Amino acid sequence: MIENLQSLIDVERSSSAKIQLGPGSGSSFDYNVYHNYDEIMQWVTDFASANKALVDEVKIGTSTEGRAIKALRIGSKSSSNPGIYFQGGIHAREWISPATMMNLARKVM
Numbered sequence: 225m226i227e228n229l230q231s232l233i234d235v236e237r238s239s240s241a242k243i244q245l246g247p248g249s250g251s252s253f254d255y256n257v258y259h260n261y262d263e264i265m266q267w268v269t270d271f272a273s274a275n276k277a278l279v280d281e282v283k284i285g286t287s288t289e290g291r292a293i294k295a296l297r298i299g300s301k302s303s304s305n306p307g308i309y310f311q312g313g314i315h316a317r318e319w320i321s322p323a324t325m326m327n328l329a330r331k332v333m
């Protein structure tokens with residue numbers, strides 16, 4: 225049992241190296257630590273901006289707390305091909321599912 229999870233998160237954040245988000249983005253994002261809602265939503269915006277030719281940021285709903293639920297649409301904007309849907313980050317404090325979706329988005333680009 226960890227008594228103070230925040231202290232562990234603080235130590236983790238202070239020691240990890242930043243990784244570049246993508247070509248021309250000018251942003252960095254540490255993929256080795258837990259990120260809060262605002263940081264992940266900023267990543268979504270930055271990723272879509274850095275990959276404008278193939279990525280759209282889409283608001284698909286609003287949470288019960290009034291927060292935007294965002295998605296990335298990746299692919300040719302003129303294509304009528306069928307798509308596939310991946311979902312993550314549904315439950316609070318589950319760091320692995322948003323991290324998995326973000327890594328998947330990076331890999332397909």
